[in-house]
Amino acid sequence: MSPRPAVNPEHEQPKHLSRPALKRLLVWLRPHRRAIALNVSLTLVLTAVELAVPQLLQTAIDGVVGATKALAVAAETEKAAIVGGAWDRILVVTGVFVGLFGLSQVVRFFEIRRTSTFAQWFMYQMRGKYFAHLHRLSPAFYDKWKAGQLIARGTSDMDALQDAVSWAPNHITAAVFQLVGVVAVMLWKDWVLFLAVFPILPVLVLLTRRFRVRATEAWRQVRAQTGRLTANVAESIAGARVIQAFAREAKNMAIFSNLTSDLYTTRVETQRVHNRYMIGIGCLRLYATVVVILMGSYRVSRGTATPGEVAAFLAYAAMFFRPIDMLSHLYNQLLHSLAALDRVIEVLDTEPQIVDRPSAVNPADFQGAVTFDHVTFEYKEGDRILHDVSFRARPGEVIALVGPTGAGKTTMCRLISRFYETQQGSVRIDDWDVKNIALDALHRRTGIVLQENFLFSGTVMDNIRYGRPSATDGEVIECARQIGSHRAVEALPKGYQTEVGERGESLSAGQRQLICFTRAMLADPRILILDEATSSVDTQAELEIQDALRQLTERRTCFIVAHRLSTVHRADRVLVVEDGRITEEGPHAELLAAGGRYAAMYKEFIRAE
Numbered sequence: 001m002s003p004r005p006a007v008n009p010e011h012e013q014p015k016h017l018s019r020p021a022l023k024r025l026l027v028w029l030r031p032h033r034r035a036i037a038l039n040v041s042l043t044l045v046l047t048a049v050e051l052a053v054p055q056l057l058q059t060a061i062d063g064v065v066g067a068t069k070a071l072a073v074a075a076e077t078e079k080a081a082i083v084g085g086a087w088d089r090i091l092v093v094t095g096v097f098v099g100l101f102g103l104s105q106v107v108r109f110f111e112i113r114r115t116s117t118f119a120q121w122f123m124y125q126m127r128g129k130y131f132a133h134l135h136r137l138s139p140a141f142y143d144k145w146k147a148g149q150l151i152a153r154g155t156s157d158m159d160a161l162q163d164a165v166s167w168a169p170n171h172i173t174a175a176v177f178q179l180v181g182v183v184a185v186m187l188w189k190d191w192v193l194f195l196a197v198f199p200i201l202p203v204l205v206l207l208t209r210r211f212r213v214r215a216t217e218a219w220r221q222v223r224a225q226t227g228r229l230t231a232n233v234a235e236s237i238a239g240a241r242v243i244q245a246f247a248r249e250a251k252n253m254a255i256f257s258n259l260t261s262d263l264y265t266t267r268v269e270t271q272r273v274h275n276r277y278m279i280g281i282g283c284l285r286l287y288a289t290v291v292v293i294l295m296g297s298y299r300v301s302r303g304t305a306t307p308g309e310v311a312a313f314l315a316y317a318a319m320f321f322r323p324i325d326m327l328s329h330l331y332n333q334l335l336h337s338l339a340a341l342d343r344v345i346e347v348l349d350t351e352p353q354i355v356d357r358p359s360a361v362n363p364a365d366f367q368g369a370v371t372f373d374h375v376t377f378e379y380k381e382g383d384r385i386l387h388d389v390s391f392r393a394r395p396g397e398v399i400a401l402v403g404p405t406g407a408g409k410t411t412m413c414r415l416i417s418r419f420y421e422t423q424q425g426s427v428r429i430d431d432w433d434v435k436n437i438a439l440d441a442l443h444r445r446t447g448i449v450l451q452e453n454f455l456f457s458g459t460v461m462d463n464i465r466y467g468r469p470s471a472t473d474g475e476v477i478e479c480a481r482q483i484g485s486h487r488a489v490e491a492l493p494k495g496y497q498t499e500v501g502e503r504g505e506s507l508s509a510g511q512r513q514l515i516c517f518t519r520a521m522l523a524d525p526r527i528l529i530l531d532e533a534t535s536s537v538d539t540q541a542e543l544e545i546q547d548a549l550r551q552l553t554e555r556r557t558c559f560i561v562a563h564r565l566s567t568v569h570r571a572d573r574v575l576v577v578e579d580g581r582i583t584e585e586g587p588h589a590e591l592l593a594a595g596g597r598y599a600a601m602y603k604e605f606i607r608a609e
């Protein structure tokens with residue numbers, strides 16, 4: 001009924017820290033250990049400064065209290081000296097405080113600068129690594145993966161990883177150091193008082209842990225529900241006309257309102273969870289404060305503690321809370337970062353299936369003979385697509401592949417370019433098995449034009465030049481003249497400088513195809529494959545590109561997959577492909593005369609056109 005996509009499994013809450021991901025991250029970070037160690041030590045300085053502040057407070061308070069007491073019993077003549085001494089002490093404490101504060105600001109400045117620069121630099125490398133890897137992967141990889149998954153891994157998962165490499169090492173160190181430091185200082189100052197405050201620690205840990213679990217679950221739900229809502233809105237916009245045509249507005253509105261009310265409930269719940277946690281923390285703080293004040297005051301009254309000590313102790317007890325909260329937050333963040341890293345690694349660890357063999361040849365050029373020698377092929381094991389296909393195309397021959405959809409024509413074309421590899425038999429160019437030709441050489445000398453041709457964002461000039469990046473503007477224009485696309489390009493709003501592709505001018509199918517033909521022509525491949533290249537072009541436009549097609553197929557071995565007679569006509573030879581086998585083969589006229597499968601298809605063609 002409603003457009004409710006299943007919750008993205010990639011949004012699920014990870015349960016454990018992924019060890020393989022952690023190991024890999026440490027390996028990647030290893031070369032940078034000095035930089036990280038320096039960043040971490042800056043953090044340690046900052047934490048040490050924080051730990052020193054209550055001590056300063058104590059010195060100041062006790063100084064003033066001591067002076068007040070001394071004044072009460074002092075002779076008139078000594079009073080000025082006592083007040084002066086107290087002032088000196090306060091000035092020294094203030095001076096030390098200002099000094100430490102200044103120092104910590106300078107240290108913080110460098111900590112932030114170094115750490116964030118390092119993290120961005122690391123991420124820059126990672127993104128490059130990921131993108132470069134995507135380019136190395138074979139087409140079979142892209143059969144298995146959805147574009148959305150690969151994009152998410154390169155963007156949102158990368159961002160999640162950033163959290164782990166940027167502040168996590170500093171924050172973990174700071175939190176641990178602060179916690180250990182506070183406990184040590186409190187024990188050293190007054191272990192009895194410490195024991196009185198201590199019980200809050202396990203309660204705090206439990207409370208925080210429970211809060212994290214609940215909050216994370218609530219936030220996961222929020223994300224999932226927001227995802228559904230976004231999908232619903234997107235779908236409603238995309239399908240607005242259909243929705244109105246079928247008078248489905250009320251129904252869609254109801255679906256939308258269900259989704260938003262779910263989101264409302266979950267959002268309110270996240271707020272409540274947080275609220276309860278804050279109250280819990282407040283109670284613990286209250287307990288610690290009351291205990292320290294009561295016991296401390298008692299001690300002061302008995303003369304076993306100074307007011308400054310009690311004040312410092314209060315300040316230290318307050319420092320208990322932050323590191324625990326921070327550690328639990330960091331643990332959570334690390335769970336997510338490492339789970340994200342796991343997904344990135346899964347892509348990075350996929351090896352391209354088709355790579356150059358060590359013995360690969362790099363011929364200067366091809367003659368252009370193409371041989372299929374008992375070729376058997378399957379995409380998925382057990383699902384055979386081509387059965388023992390054999391034929392030979394002479395250099396310069398134009399071969400038409402005809403046959404019903406799903407017969408295996410495109411598959412044959414892919415094998416020539418070695419986008420996939422045969423399981424049995426071989427595909428040869430001249431006398432080389434394509435598996436033994438360097439991929440770069442192979443792809444440079446074989447050209448493919450497909451039905452859905454891809455134009456990159458950029459100008460017409462850029463897109464044509466893609467065929468041979470070293471070509472000058474003059475060569476591009478000369479090539480367009482030769483193939484007969486020059487006039488059509490000149491007629492565009494900005495001629496060769498017209499922007500095409502995603503954000504560019506919308507060109508007609510015929511215009512796009514002309515650009516692709518020119519691109520193929522400029523590349524000047526020895527072997528050219530046109531896989532339904534003219535199918536999306538209407539008959540009128542096809543007449544216009546016929547000339548270009550004739551130019552393009554001259555002087556090279558061509559494979560043309562087409563449903564149009566006009567194109568098939570021109571072939572030297574026709575191969576009829578059915579169900580992964582070549583069932584008929586010969587020149588157009590001969591096959592027609594023979595009155596077999598091709599003749600029957602031909603009659604269908606004529607009726608259709």
Ligand SMILES: Nc1ncnc2c1ncn2[C@@H]1O[C@H](COP(=O)(O)OP(=O)(O)O)[C@@H](O)[C@H]1O
Pocket residue numbers: 143379380385403404405406407408409410411412
């Ligand atoms: N990437 C792929 N993965 C798995 N099966 C595929 C893939 N591409 C095509 N096939 C299957 O191979 C068979 C032949 O397809 P194809 O070569 O595209 O036929 P044609 O071009 O003659 O229409 C079809 O059954 C198709 O479903």
Ligand SMILES: [Mg+2]
Pocket residue numbers: 409410411531
């Ligand atoms: Mg096809």
